[in-house]
Amino acid sequence: MGKTIILGAGGRLGAALARVWAATGEGIRGLDRGAFPLDDPAKVEQALLREDFDVLVNCAALTQVDYCESHQEEAFRVNAEAPGKIAEVCSRKGARCIHVGTDYVFDGLADRPYSEEDEATPVSVYGASKLAGDHAVLAAGQEHWVVRVSWVFGPDRPSFVDQILARALKEDRVDAVADKWATPTYTLDAAALLRPFLRGISGGGILHLSNAGACTWQEYGQWALDVAAEAGLPLRAKTVGALAMADLKAFVAKRPPYTVMDTTKLARIGGVPPRPWREAVREYIRSQIEAGVFSA
Numbered sequence: 380m381g382k383t384i385i386l387g388a389g390g391r392l393g394a395a396l397a398r399v400w401a402a403t404g405e406g407i408r409g410l411d412r413g414a415f416p417l418d419d420p421a422k423v424e425q426a427l428l429r430e431d432f433d434v435l436v437n438c439a440a441l442t443q444v445d446y447c448e449s450h451q452e453e454a455f456r457v458n459a460e461a462p463g464k465i466a467e468v469c470s471r472k473g474a475r476c477i478h479v480g481t482d483y484v485f486d487g488l489a490d491r492p493y494s495e496e497d498e499a500t501p502v503s504v505y506g507a508s509k510l511a512g513d514h515a516v517l518a519a520g521q522e523h524w525v526v527r528v529s530w531v532f533g534p535d536r537p538s539f540v541d542q543i544l545a546r547a548l549k550e551d552r553v554d555a556v557a558d559k560w561a562t563p564t565y566t567l568d569a570a571a572l573l574r575p576f577l578r579g580i581s582g583g584g585i586l587h588l589s590n591a592g593a594c595t596w597q598e599y600g601q602w603a604l605d606v607a608a609e610a611g612l613p614l615r616a617k618t619v620g621a622l623a624m625a626d627l628k629a630f631v632a633k634r635p636p637y638t639v640m641d642t643t644k645l646a647r648i649g650g651v652p653p654r655p656w657r658e659a660v661r662e663y664i665r666s667q668i669e670a671g672v673f674s675a
C-alpha cells in the first residue's frame with residue numbers, strides 16, 4: 380500500500396482529506412502546522428527528507444487574503460518558496476506532489492469559466508504568491524499536480540456558509556455580496572474527486588476542482604438559508620440582501636469578481652464529474668443540523 384502525507388492537516392481541506400482517505404484504507408499521515416511548519420523552507424527540506432511517502436498532498440497555505448497583502452514576504456515564503464522546496468524533495472524521492480492552489484490566481488475579468496490553459500494574472504499578494512507556488516511545483520516534476528479549488532466549505536472549519544447561517548439565526552437581516560461569482564467546493568466531494576489522482580493516473584499539470592455551476596455570495600447564502608429553513612432551523616432572517624463588493628470597506632486586498640473554473644479536465648481524467656454545488660451545500664447543511672452544530 381502507498382503512503383500519503385498530508386500537510387495542512389489541521390485546516391479545512393487537509394483535515395477532511397486526511398479523515399476521509401484514512402477511512403477508505405489509504406495509509407495517511409496528516410501533519411498540521413505544529414508538526415510541520417512551512418515558515419523556513421530550508422527546514423522543510425530537511426524534515427521532508429526524513430519522511431517515508433510516495434504521495435504528498437499540500438493543503439497548508441497562508442490563506443488570509445487581507446493579511447497576505449501587508450505580509451508579502453511571509454506570503455511568498457509560505458505559499459511559493461516552501462511548496463517549491465516540497466515539490467523538489469518529492470521529485471528526489473520519486474514521490475508525487477499534489478499541491479492545492481486557488482481560483483484567486485485569476486484577475487476575474489473573464490465572461491466564461493476559466494480553464495487550466497487560461498493565463499493567470501493575480502490582483503492580490505495572496506493570488507500572486509499562490510501562482511508563484513503553482514509555477515514552482517510544476518517546474519519541479521512532470522508527475523506533480525496543482526489542484527485549484529474555490530470557496531472551500533466543509534465540517535472541519537467554518538466558512539461563509541456556516542457564518543451566514545449563524546447570523547441568520549440571530550439577526551433579522553443578513554446581506555452578502557451580489558457582484559462576485561465563483562463555485563463552492565465541498566471538502567468531502569473534493570476527497571472523492573481527488574482520490575484517483577493520488578496514484579494510477581500518470582502525468583501531471585494544473586487541475587481545476589470545484590462543485591459544478593456558479594453563484595454569487597448572495598445566491599450561495601440564500602440557498603443555505605432556504606435549505607436550513609426547509610430542514611426546520613428557526614431562522615430569523617429568511618432572505619439574503621444584496622451588497623456590492625465596493626461596499627465592503629474592510630477588504631484590504633483587491634478581489635477578482637468572477638473566478639468560476641471549468642472542471643471538464645477533472646471529469647475527463649478522473650472519470651467522475653463534480654455534482655452541482657446546490658446538492659453539495661444541501662447535504663452539508665443537513666448533516667451539520669443532524670449533528671447539532673446549528674442551534675437557535
Ligand SMILES: NC(=O)c1ccc[n+]([C@@H]2O[C@H](COP(=O)([O-])OP(=O)(O)OC[C@H]3O[C@@H](n4cnc5c(N)ncnc54)[C@H](OP(=O)(O)O)[C@@H]3O)[C@@H](O)[C@H]2O)c1
Nearest residue numbers: 387389390391392412416417439440442481528529530531
Ligand atoms: N478556503 C477557501 O475558500 C479556498 C479557496 C481557494 C483556494 N484555497 C486553497 O485551499 C488550500 C486549503 O485551504 P483551507 O480552506 O483548508 O484553509 P485553512 O483552513 O486556512 O488551512 C490552511 C492550513 O495551513 C496552515 N498553515 C498556515 N500557515 C502555515 C505555515 N506557515 N506552516 C504550516 N502550516 C501553515 C494553517 O494552520 P493554522 O490554521 O494553524 O494557521 C491551516 O491549517 C489552500 O492552499 C488555499 O490556498 C482555499
